[in-house]
Amino acid sequence: MASNRKKKTVLLQGNEAIVEGALAAGCRFFAGYPITPASEINELMSAKLPGLGGTFIQMEDEIASLGAVIGASLAGVKSLTATSGPGFSLMQENLGYACIAEVPCVIVNVMRGGPSTGLPTSPAQGDVLQARWGTHGDHPIVVMAVSSVSDCFSVTVNAFNISEKYRVPVIILSDEVVAHTRETITLSTPETVEVVDRITPNVPPEWYLPYEDNSRGVPPMAAMGDGYRHHVTGLIHDAHGYPTQRPKEVEAFTRRQFRKITNGFYEIQQVKKFHMDDAEIAVIAYGAVSRSAHRAVVRAREQGIKAGLLQLITLFPFPKTAVVSALRQCNTVMIPEMNMGQISREIKRVNQEKTKIIKHNRIDGQFITPDEIYDKLLRE
Amino acid sequence: MPQEMTELRDKYLRHDKKFPHVWCPGCGNGIVLGSLIRAVDTLGIEKDDLVLASGIGCSGRLPTYVDFNTLHTTHGRALTFATGIKLAKPTLTVMAVMGDGDATAIGGNHFIHAARRNLDLTAIIINNQIYGMTGGQHSPTTPYGCKATTSSYGHIEHAFSIADLAATAGAAYVARGTVYHTTMLDKLIVQAVQKPGFSVVEIMSNCHIQFGRRNEMPDPVTMMNWFKEHAVRPDQADNIAPDSLDDKFTIGVLADVEKPNYIEEYQHIRDRAKGDS
Structure with missing residues (x-):
């Protein structure tokens, strides 16, 4: 038993780290439907949950998956589902239900190229605004993005905590790159993971x-x-x-x-800053692209360029304060995205045309490399 | 009898809920609700231990009025929510009440897979052969030739039998009743809840407003008489010439099979997983 309490350093892919994070956060129910590039989350949950007294079920579609997840959460069990674009589209109906009935649950969308069957399974970030506005009607929503295997663990724990504390569904946007990249990660011991549980009534x-x-x-x-x-x-x-x-x-x-x-x-709007203290040019990025951005910023610094990175963990509610502060501080802000400009749209909205904004969009199913970002930084 | 009804009403209806209900005068849904309450009372299930889920439509409003753990879900999805609840807390008795369009059109996929999976749920399907709440559009059980607001020239599609569909898909218990045969209906619901595994009670019910008026049965009494004259018990069916069975339907228990249910099976998996680790 004692050895189990030691910190474990393991080699995991992003999808596997999401499972570890969910289990550490107390998730004991998973319902899902097979879809690439999210299937490893289903598979690992089906193997791990029974031994923990939890439940895994493979449903007939993604509509049913989220329905079962909401049902389990209403019965008091922390619940997760995971999917990719086409399945995420099917979930929009019950996502609205989780919003209106205030049912905590976490939905992972491992993004791939779209729309429709699109580009299975090349990386993309095309579902950002769908995550925000996909279900009908006025509603707030919490959307978080992961950029590394270590993020997959910590953001998933965070997503469950926010979900429980505020009684909201929380969407985690991953992408094909993060999902299948293997990295070493030191898993926190259960005692060191801060876990928040929903508040239950204390009245008769x-x-x-x-x-x-x-x-x-x-x-x-x-x-x-x-x-x-x-x-x-x-x-x-x-x-x-x-x-x-x-x-x-x-x-x-x-x-x-x-x-x-x-x-x-x-506490919901989370960002990470690298070299932002004296930055004159900033990259604002999220998901796997922020890794390339980080590398590009490090190289630019080596060349004496005062570059910085603002990495958005929370995409919605849009972290306006952090973004506006970066915009006001820098002469130029660059926004690389694997879509036609979904977050840059939000950033432009709060910028009000005061700071120069450069977009860098890739929609060919290929990952944005550090060189692409670095070259653009050099030109500014 | 009236005193017994008063007692059941006091015990099971919600008194903080703002009545009146949404149903039209004479609607069969009230009879189904009465039958469901009597069945629960007969079974002696504690109100805290019962979950009643529903989908969307007139039937979807049914749980609102009763003092159980109640859940009004999205259209066609009641069984998916019920699945999550039952798996998360198997000690609860979980029932889902649905309409014909709700359960077998938009929810058809969930319905057949719930039957196949054999999780211990009870599906009560109120079949009034029409979409009532939205204004009388044809449903998967609207008979051929009947009129609806989306088939004003007569319906050219063919209805399917909900009970046959459930049995073929693997439900452990399938029965059909009507809102006319209420004594039988009470018994069928009791048996369905008692049955381990997925059970289905299809209930032929009257929507005289949206279905009956357009099909020469404009009031509840005419529709009740239609149920009375066209319902056949399985044992009677053997003695009737097949030709004259065409516009009849069977009532009673139509399937009752023994098969392992999902909760038991999953517990074996848990035991194995714990043994392996």
Whole structure:
């Protein structure tokens, strides 16, 4: 037993590290449907969960996968699903349900080229705005991006924690490069991983109002079967959980969804900075591309260029404060993306045309290399 | 009898819920709800231990009114949510109530795979042969030739039998009842819940507003009489000439098979996985 508590250094691919992170965060239910390049997450979960007393199930499609994940979470078990573009499209319906019913769960989308069957399985980052706006209706959403095997572990733990704390679905965007890159990673011991669990009601069942507002905007959540019988619905509902169309209740409900996330900006919006202290030119990147950007920045520094990297871990809620501060500090900001400019659109929106922005977009199914970014940095 | 009804109503209906309900006067959904409550009471299941999930449509509103752990999911997906709940907490009794379009059109894939998988769930399918809530469009069980708002010239597609579909897909228990034969319906629901594995009760029900009015059965009584005259018990069916069975349907238990259920099977996997490590 003692040896199990020691830190373990292992060689893992990104998909495997997501599984390790999920299990460390307390995930004990996984439902999924096979799809490349996410299948290793399914396979590893099916092997690991039974031994931990958890449950894996392969469903008939991705709609069903997220349905089962939401069901398991309503029964009190932390739940995960993983997919890629086509499956992520199918999940949008139940993603909205998780939003409106405030059901914690984590959805991994290992992005590949799209739309439709697209480019299986070349890397791409084309699902950024789908993650933000894919399900219909006004809703806030938390979207995080991973760039390395080590990220896959820590961001997954983080995603579960945010999901539990705010009662929201959290989307992790990975990509084909991160998913299948093997790197050494030192796995944290279970005792050192900070794990957040949803708050459960501490009032007698007859007093429990499942959707009652409070200062955090996050109502305590009772698991089905724990004696707090209540109604859960995808209709806009009142504090009891019953459907309502009263304008005051409808507005209060929707505003609370936004407020609870806004209240948590300080811990939800996560970024990493490299050489940003005195940077005059910054690269803003996320996912696997930020690795190339990091390498390019290091090389540019060697040439005396004051370059820096702002890596976005959280894509939504859009980390405006960190981005605006980089924009105001630098003369030029470069945004490399494996799409036609989904995050650069957001960055331009907050830039208000004050700082020079250079886009670098690749949509040929190929990874953006450090050289491409470095060459562009040199030219500025 | 009236006193017993009052007791059941007090015990199982939600009193903090704002009534009235959404259903039209004379709707069969109320009869199904009554039958479901009597079945649960007969089985003695604690309200805390029962989950009632639904999809979308008139049937989708049914759980709202009863004091169980209730879940109104997305259209056609009730069984997927129910699957997650049952796997996460197998001690719960999990039922899903669905409509014909809900369970077998948009939810058809989930339905056949739930039957095949044989997880211990009970599916109650209210078959009124129409999409009621959205205004009377034809569903997978609208009979050939019938009129609906999307088949005003007469329906040219063929209906399928929900019960046959369930049995073929591998459900452990399949029964069909009607809202006219309520004593039988109570028993069928009791048996379905008791059956380990996936069980299905298809209930022929009246939507006289959206289906009946367009098909010469404009009121509940006419539709009830239609159910009474066209329902045949399996033992009676043997004595009726096949030709005259064409517009009839069988009621009662249609399939009851023993097969390992998913929860038991998965527990074996857990035991093996723990043994291996």
